[in-house]
Amino acid sequence: xxxxxxxxxxxxxxxxxxxxxxxxxxxxxxxxxxxxxxxxxxxxxxxxxxxxxxxxxxxxxxxxxxxxxxxxxxxxxxxxxxxxxxxxxxxxxxxxxxxxxxxxxxxxxxxxxxxxxxxxxxxxxxxxxx
Amino acid sequence: xxxxxxxxxxxxxxxxxxxxxxxxxxxxxxxxxxxxxxxxxxxxxxxxxxxxxxxxxxxxxxxxxxxxxxxxxxxxxxxxxxxxxxxxxxxxxxxxxxxxxxxxxxxxxxxxxxxxxxxxxxxxxxxxxxxxxxxxxxxxxxxxxxxxxxxxxxxxxxxxxxxxxxxxxxxxxxxxxxxxxxxxxxxxxxxxxxxxxxxxxxxxxxxxxxxxxxxxxxxxxxxxxxxxxxxxxxxxxxxxxxxxxxxxxxxxxxxxxxxxxxxxxxxxxxxxxxxxxxxxxxxxxxxxxxxxxxxxxxxxxxxxxxxxxxxxxxxxxxxxxxxxxxxxxxxxxxxxxxxxxxxxxxxxxxxxxxxxxxxxxxxxxxxxxxxxxxxxxxxxxxxxxxxxxxxxxxxxxxxxxxxxxxxxxxxxxxxxxxxxxxxxxxxxxxxxxxxxxxxxxxxxxxxxxxxxxxxxxxxxxxxxxxxxxxxxxxxxxxxxxxxxxxxxxxxxxxxxxxxxxxxxxxxxxxxxxxxx
Numbered sequence: 001x002x003x004x005x006x007x008x009x010x011x012x013x014x015x016x017x018x019x020x021x022x023x024x025x026x027x028x029x030x031x032x033x034x035x036x037x038x039x040x041x042x043x044x045x046x047x048x049x050x051x052x053x054x055x056x057x058x059x060x061x062x063x064x065x066x067x068x069x070x071x072x073x074x075x076x077x078x079x080x081x082x083x084x085x086x087x088x089x090x091x092x093x094x095x096x097x098x099x100x101x102x103x104x105x106x107x108x109x110x111x112x113x114x115x116x117x118x119x120x121x122x123x124x125x126x127x128x129x130x
Numbered sequence: 131x132x133x134x135x136x137x138x139x140x141x142x143x144x145x146x147x148x149x150x151x152x153x154x155x156x157x158x159x160x161x162x163x164x165x166x167x168x169x170x171x172x173x174x175x176x177x178x179x180x181x182x183x184x185x186x187x188x189x190x191x192x193x194x195x196x197x198x199x200x201x202x203x204x205x206x207x208x209x210x211x212x213x214x215x216x217x218x219x220x221x222x223x224x225x226x227x228x229x230x231x232x233x234x235x236x237x238x239x240x241x242x243x244x245x246x247x248x249x250x251x252x253x254x255x256x257x258x259x260x261x262x263x264x265x266x267x268x269x270x271x272x273x274x275x276x277x278x279x280x281x282x283x284x285x286x287x288x289x290x291x292x293x294x295x296x297x298x299x300x301x302x303x304x305x306x307x308x309x310x311x312x313x314x315x316x317x318x319x320x321x322x323x324x325x326x327x328x329x330x331x332x333x334x335x336x337x338x339x340x341x342x343x344x345x346x347x348x349x350x351x352x353x354x355x356x357x358x359x360x361x362x363x364x365x366x367x368x369x370x371x372x373x374x375x376x377x378x379x380x381x382x383x384x385x386x387x388x389x390x391x392x393x394x395x396x397x398x399x400x401x402x403x404x405x406x407x408x409x410x411x412x413x414x415x416x417x418x419x420x421x422x423x424x425x426x427x428x429x430x431x432x433x434x435x436x437x438x439x440x441x442x443x444x445x446x447x448x449x450x451x452x453x454x455x456x457x458x459x460x461x462x463x464x465x466x467x468x469x470x471x472x473x474x475x476x477x478x479x480x481x482x483x484x485x486x487x488x489x490x491x492x493x494x495x496x497x498x499x500x501x502x503x504x505x506x507x508x509x510x511x512x513x514x515x516x517x518x519x520x521x522x523x524x525x526x527x528x529x530x531x532x533x534x535x536x537x538x539x540x541x542x543x544x545x546x547x548x549x550x551x552x553x554x555x556x557x558x559x560x561x562x563x564x565x566x567x568x569x570x571x572x573x574x575x576x577x578x579x580x581x582x583x584x585x586x587x588x589x590x591x592x593x594x595x596x597x598x599x600x601x602x603x604x605x606x607x608x609x610x611x612x613x614x615x616x617x618x619x620x621x622x623x624x625x626x627x628x629x630x631x632x633x634x635x636x637x638x639x640x641x642x643x644x645x646x
Contacts, residue, residue, distance in 0.1 A: 002566060006641070032239045046242035049249070049277070077302070104302040106236070106414070106645040107567060109203060113643025114239045 001079070002054040002105025004112030007097040012126040014094035017084040018065040020097060023120060024057055030125070031118040044067065059083075079103040083110070096122055133502045135217075135271075135351040136455065136466045141181065141229055141445055142360035142484065143470035145174075145442050146496040154416075155373060156438040159496065160449040165514075167509055168500030169544055174434075175557040175576055176472045179484055179492040180415050180571065181231045181360075182206070184471035184518060189213060189262065191239055191522025191537030195635040199232070200562040202414065203644040205242060206232040208261075211536040215263025215352045217529050227332040227341050228355030234644030236303075237274055241643070244269055245277040253279075265423070268336045268555075270329045271530070272357045273298060279336075280329050291323040296362035302420075303645075304473040304478040305402040306362075307417035309405065311436070315429035316420045316482065319435060321364040328366050329357050334447035338454040346458060351525065354451065359474070360438035363433055369462045372442055375428070375435035383478030383491060383606055384430050391480045397610045398597055399583070400485060401570050401590040402479075410590060412552070412570045413563045417482035423480070430477030435536050437476060460577075465528045466500040469518060485562045488500055488583045488597070489607045493559060499524065499542050514549035515576045516542060519625040539634060542601040558601070558632050562639070570582060575628035580608070582624040583594065 028036040031113050035046045043055040055103060058081070059068035065086040071077050082100045089095055096113040102108040108120055131590045145151050149158045150165035151172075155606050174378030176184040178194045186192075186199040186206045191213060210232075218224045233242035240246055243261045247253065248269055261267065270280030273295035281625055296319035300306040311318035325331055337354045344350055358365070385391035395402045404410025448468075455464055473492040473543050475481040484492050497516065501507040519539040526534055529543040543549035561572040571586035579601045585591035598614070599607040611617050 032241055047238050049238045051238050058561070104304065106303045107644055110234070110236060110238055110644045111236075114241065116527065116641055116643065117239075117241065 002108030003100070004095065004115070005099040005123060006106045006112055006115045006119055007095055008123045009089065010094050010096055010123050010126050011092065011128055012094065013092055014065060014086050014088040016092050017096060017113045017122065017126050020126070021084055022060065022062060022067050024067065024069070030121045032114050065106070073118055076104065077102070077107065119127065131347055132462045132530060133351045133504075134349060134455075134460050135222075135397055135462060135525055135528055136354045136451070137351070137525070138448060138466065138631055139185075139353065140359065140427050140441075140470040141355075141357050142472060142474045143441065144473045144476060144491065145496050145497060147311065147359070147437070148496050150498070151496060155434075155638045156379065156441040156445070158441060160445045160452060161468060162271075162400065164468055164500040167503070168466070168498055169507070169510045171499075171512045171516045171542070172577065173513060174495045174497035174518070174524040175493045175559055176495060176518050177548045177557065177559055178561065179472040179486075179488070180413070181229075181471050182234075184260075185231050185516075186210070187519050188235050188471070191521055191534065191539065193538055193633050194562075196538060196558045198341060198636045198640045200560070201640055201642055202646045203236075203537055203641050203642040205234060205643060206519060210244070210262075210535065212263040213534065214351060214353070216259075216526060216534055218265065219261045220529060220531060221349060222529065223266075223348050223350040224352075225263045225268075225337075225350070226262075226264045226353040226355065227266070227268045227337045227340060228353075229357045230267065230269050230355065231239040231271070231488045232237045235271055235278075235646055236644045237277070240277070248282055250274075251279075251282065257482060265339055268340075270330070270333055270357055271422065272289040272360055272362060274306070277300075277570065279487060280332050283332065284327060288327050291327055292322045294321045295319070296364040298319070298362055299312055300414060304419060305414055305417045305421035309429075311363075311432050313361075313426065313428040313432045315432045317361040317363055318361060318432060318572065319364040320367045320370070325366040325368055325443070327442070330443045332448050333357075334450050337451050341451075341458065349529075352644070356444050359437045359445055362438040363440070364555075365439070365440045365443060367438060369439050370436070373435040373438040375432040377437055378431045378435055380430060381391065381421070381434060381477045383476075385480060386427060387610075388562070393480060394608045397608075399572075399585050399591050399595060401588075404590055405485060406481065411565075412419075412568050413485050413565055415485055418435075424476070424481060426573060433482060434476055437474070437613075451502075462503050463502050465502045466498075467521065467524065468498040468500075470495050470519070471518075486563060486570040488559055488561065488572055488581065488600075490605070493574075493576070493581075499641050501528075501544070506629050510545040512543055512546055514543065514546060514551055514554040516549070516554055517557040520554075529541045556631060558628065560632070564642075573625050573628055573630075573632060577624060577627060580620065582621060582622060584625055584628065
């Protein structure tokens with residue numbers, strides 16, 4: 001099993017960051033993808049290479065500030081679960097954490113890399129915006 | 131006009147691949163001539179034994195701990211030092227044609243410039259300030275898959291041959307363990323592709339075309355980087371007749387007797403036996419599902435035969451490029467440097483491919499500097515330990531530049547006396563892998579004909595363990611003398627020297643963003 005985890009500290013309150021990160025349709029505003037479409041509990045994302053992933057939204061918990069999704073209907077991917085957590089660290093700071101568990105395991109690495117880019121973008125967007 | 135620089139690299143080539151280094155099988159007359167007329171280094175080591183870290187050392191002149199590309203899949207930062215950029219700044223036209231691999235290849239998000247250039251059919255991202263200082267990049271890797279220029283070219287122009295290449299990855303995106311050829315050797319395939327469409331030929335022809343585009347009075351630096359003889363071993367079928375595997379003796383490093391082979395492996399750090407038995411795969415540079423203990427003698431012969439064929443094709447491609455350069459009248463002012471990024475087991479110890487194994491199979495590299503004939507430099511063979519970390523300073527020296535502040539080693543010496551004067555006393559090699567919790571950390575020094583590897587705490591090894599080889603009396607590195615009390619003082623001295631000279635590692639480690 002490939003398992004990766006990335007995190008970033010953001011100088012902004014958890015609710016403000018969660019309002020953005022917890023909006024599944026806004027993924028393309030921070031994650032390095034080219035497009036994103038949400039219909040109910042389904043999401044489709046397209047990468048710059050032209051690959052499209054169909055995803056099931058598993059958890060969107062505004063109390064826990066947790067978003068979970070899995071890639072489905074992909075013959076290559078036999079298991080996938082990604083989790084985004086926004087965790088308060090005091091009133092004006094939070095941790096945004098992205099983790100993925102995946103088979104084939106090698107795909108977890110580029111997804112982790114892309115998550116690192118996305119989290120950096122979130123930090124740039126929200127630092128000092130409290 | 132100044133000196134032109136042709137920097138030739140191969141990928142995963144052994145020191146003994148070449149005739150000038152004692153190779154008896156592959157005919158390499160063009161490279162041998164460079165050696166005969168230049169400086170041949172008999173103890174050249176990479177600073178890491180996989181592609182991305184080693185190539186990052188070449189372009190930055192830095193050890194792995196400094197540039198931070200500690201494993202394949204860790205991208206070299208966009209703003210890392212680049213000797214190509216320095217040369218370009220003083221008027222050199224610069225190109226990298228073939229395999230770059232400073233950035234991950236498996237990149238579905240297209241985050242990295244190398245893949246973006248290929249995908250967009252561009253040869254530069256920004257003519258005013260090009261990526262890593264190369265005015266022109268046309269890139270290739272080991273086949274037709276992926277985004278790079280060669281892959282795009284062969285898929286567009288000759289789609290009918292794409293399937294002839296070996297599938298580097300299996301259906302689960304692991305490095306493919308499927309066997310082929312006549313012995314079912316891993317990563318071997320008979321490839322019906324015409325020689326003219328194979329990547330070795332493409333790299334040479336694109337190099338020639340770029341050189342033709344330059345005005346006669348322009349100074350230039352061209353890194354011509356062949357993807358071979360790195361696995362998969364799938365050269366054009368039309369060339370396989372050159373070396374019949376049935377005719378080959380087994381390599382000296384292959385231990386035919388199984389119990390002796392396993393005894394030698396058991397004498398080394400524990401991750402060796404783990405990999406040999408297929409129970410510990412620390413990195414993606416070998417097929418995860420292939421068990422080295424199953425390797426047969428005939429498979430070793432076939433892998434070697436195909437590798438020799440690939441090396442002959444490289445030599446002939448180099449001959450074509452050197453002829454094209456001569457025809458432009460640049461020959462007298464041309465410096466040629468030839469090396470590779472790391473070695474290959476090719477059957478030594480009953481193993482193939484590469485990984486955290488700091489022995490000559492992977493560390494002793496071909497390295498030749500043929501200075502411009504106009505400099506009247508005397509040919510020499512240099513025994514001093516040399517690192518690829520010295521290449522960047524050498525390019526600066528050839529161009530008449532001061533040694534850049536960022537490099538961590540002096541230029542290559544022109545002979546043994548010069549080596550002493552420049553301080554080439556030792557060469558250092560690092561390994562770090564942490565693949566999903568499978569951890570190996572090694573630090574190695576080669577000095578005074580000894581190789582000493584210190585293991586740091588990891589999954590299989592403990593701090594304080596290591597390997598120590600006397601290259602003079604044990605050139606195949608069969609006897610690990612780490613625990614030999616008679617050389618304890620020497621071992622301790624080597625370790626002190628290692629820690630005194632190895633740059634401090636930049637922490638935290640950069641993230642690994644892809645498997646390769």
